[in-house]
Amino acid sequence: MDPSDIFSLDKVFFPINIHGLHWALAVAFMQSKKIMYYDSQSGPGKLYLEALRRYIGDEARAKKRPFSETEWKLLDASVPQQRNGYDCGVFTCMFADLVLDDIDVSNLDQSMMQDFRRKICYAILRRQIPYPL
Secondary structure, three states: OOOOOHHHOOEEEEEEEEOOOEEEEEEEEOOOOEEEEEOOOOOOOHHHHHHHHHHHHHHHHHOOOOOOHHHOEEEEOOOOOOOOOOOHHHHHHHHHHHHHOOOOHHHOOHHHHHHHHHHHHHHHHHOOOOOOO
């Protein structure tokens, strides 16, 4: 696997900062040719999904790989919603971590965010997030 060749990867993660106020996540599932948008405030992901598809197309052309825009599915993920104006970063980090490990994100809940803040802190200090959650 060559990490500089995104087409050799299973998933590519894109944290997205929206207007300096909010965090969301997009994940390109390279082998299944889909890009999913995870937003804890249900913002529209179409603009970001289309931009990422263009990026993947540019990468394909640069690497002289075949690329068909119509083969790529663009999807807004159905995810739990935050109930305040400040936990988007925690939700985004946990979406990324769970998707990385192929764990369903639908079990996340606002009430878990304080524990997840501790887990993120622990992960930074230990360089890993322990499971089970």
